[in-house]
Amino acid sequence: MRDVAIIGVGLTKFGERWETGLRGLMAEAGLAALQDANIGSDEIQMVYGSTMASGRFVGQEHVAAMLSDQLGFKNVPATRIENACASGGSALRQGYIACASGAVDTVVVGGVEKMTDVTTSEATTALGGAGDQEWELAQGITFPGLYALMARRHMHEYGTTEEQLASVAVKNHENGHKNKYAQYRKLITIEDVMKSKVIADPLKVFDCSPITDGAAVVVLAPLEKAKKYTDTPIKIVGSAQASDSLGLAQRESLTEIKATRIAGDEAFKQAKLERKDIDLVEVHDCFTIAEIMAMEDLGFYKKGEAAKAIEDGETRLNAKLSVNTSGGLKACGHPVGATGVKQAVEVVWQLRGDAGDRQVSGAEIGMTHNVGGSGATAVVHILKRVN
Amino acid sequence: METAPASSWRKQNASYNLVGNKCEKCGAVYFPSRIICKNCGRESKLKEHKLTGEGEVYSYTNITAPSDTFKDDAPYTVGMIKTIEGPLVEGHIVENGKEVKIGAKVRTVLRKMYVDGDEGLIHYHYKFELV
């Protein structure tokens, strides 16, 4: 396997993009990525497109070919990757493998989701397919419901409080406030979260990531050829993925995403790095409890200790470890198929020193963590600035 | 969401009566049933095994923002139930005046889960009731 670098990134503004459809979002992020990589459409050799439920949201499947077509690529192989909310991270990993293997040199990985063309309850139904349709969704157990079951158990076992859950949202809005691409740029307080509408208790609407339109695209190339396109290639030093039972009930624990732990350990092993080496992490905070568990399962905190640390501000921008500098899924938004790719875009910007007001000072190594469903898939990438 | 008649019919034993299965080789009990035992793989010896439906609340939540199918039913409570046979089982906890809390004992009842519009099928399913 050869070294692979991200040579260009592109992102759309996340949010309610009433004026733009699925293909518009893809093209917007794709064009930005091609310009950023300074690469011609005719130079791209392969495409991975990720979307979780475009068929449910807008009736369109076959999105990788659409992405390739919209970006003017020349009849290249284009493949859709679907792994629920981890579709983007999984697509990035497939692109990484294709490039690292030597099969192709230049790969475009694009994630997209157009979610606002359906009602909230229709979106809830579509997202419910990320869990076990027959035994969870068919019993009215929504996606927030699954994370609520985890949250309740986490609170029971470790004394985690609703205020601590809220502190995750407050921190992520602080970061989103500084990100022009974020869906929500408003600062919020613990009280705002606590008083927001209950969705599936103990989770309230401000504990949940929103319904978002958006797309993210990255361009990959072998590290040895990356300098042809960019002065600041970002090397992928770890790429790992793990799965677990589809249904929450069949897991070993409700308070741990085991797939995260396995993928995280493997990524650190590949990168030959320690937890303390990481300058920033984009974790999958689809719900506030998910960020708390992710910090534990990725090994940054012991089980039961992350909530207090987050509440104490240890994961705020430029504190002990900067977490979700983009605003995370919570504030930046969560267009499900795009999220895993967007996480990489944010880390790339940070490692290049291009993150403006939300720049993590001296950032050299960053990590992305993307989860599918209630934890049936986890994908972890570690990215490093190449000097 | 309309459900194909056969799709709820084929899981009726499980959805009415909590029939799962048990591997005679290693003793693992599964709900819902599996074709391949997680421990024994291709050596699996799985036999039908009915859970009693008794257990206790392991976790729970009150759902106030439901999916389309359930939008007229909210709020409702769903629980993760630790059955006495071992498996965790997800299900509704029906209102019966008792307080839902972790550790509370439950048993099963048969209730309507959802109805496919005015003309479609009525889907019956186990739910849990606090004892």
Next chain:
Amino acid sequence: MAGIVGYGAYVPMYRIKVDEIARIWHESADQIKHGLGVKEKSVPGRDEDAATIAAEAARRAVFYAGIDPQEIGAIYVGSESHPYAVKPTAATVAQAIGAGPNMTAADLEFACKAGTAGLQMVMGLVDSGMIKYGMAIGSDTSQGKPGDALEYTASAGGAGFILGKDGTIADILATTSYTTDTPDFWRREGIGFPSHGGRFTGEHAYFKHTIGATKQMLEKTGMKPADFDYAVFHQPNGKFPTNVAAMLGFKPEQIKQGLITPSIGNTYSGASMIGLAAVLDEAKPGNKVLVTSFGSGAGSDSFVLEVKDEIERKRSKARKVWDMVAKKMYIDYAIYLKTRGTIKLK
């Protein structure tokens, strides 16, 4: 001789008071409570219907009987609120108790007496030796049109009885029926609420048939009202069974234990069967019980039962009717409408 080997009853937990319904329609609650002899009625949850009520009663009956459900050869569910016009409730109940597939099942309808009609059918099958055990269930989630007099009483509940020859807790000594074509109460296909003949439902319907079947029974068995420890009459309200008992020469003490309607309303096909279940909850070996049902349209089935020693051994397995009556949660009229699906949501 066929007898009861197990029984189970089920009454939903929700209640609405007559006062609350009367408040909506500006009626005098006191007059209605006095006139009908009913103070509140049971209401099924949004996720309950005649099938779930029948299944719950059936499961309790199987538990009480302690038999293998595979030995049940027939299940009949009587109801005027079968969830489907076409698709048998009885098959759902059979599946839910682990009975079948080698058995017969059917849904019955004869207004409020479809459950006791099922009892007679099962008796025939058991006595003839065609089946070892059979179950008859009466279960309803009856509806009264908002504002109609029926709204004060139409309630939900059910009871099921497993009949067999061995291990009986009560033997059925005799049964009689009395049937005519009487237009006292009806519901046409596809119509949501029943219609009725108002005061015509009394003398020529309820009383004529209930008295007809009961008198026939007394003649057939040579028994007198005083010979019975308990009597249960169909109870569309609290008044009719009290009056018919007096007319036939039964004392208030004889009907007290089985008179449930004043507390939970009229459970239609469930009513006389829940009454019988309540009697069995406390009856002693040797006790004699008279049960006469009534179904509009119209007919009555009467039964005489003799309680056996076995009842003492099984008594602890019963979920008692009066405990279910006491376990309740009041709802207001708005929640009642939502629960009954009367609010138009789409």
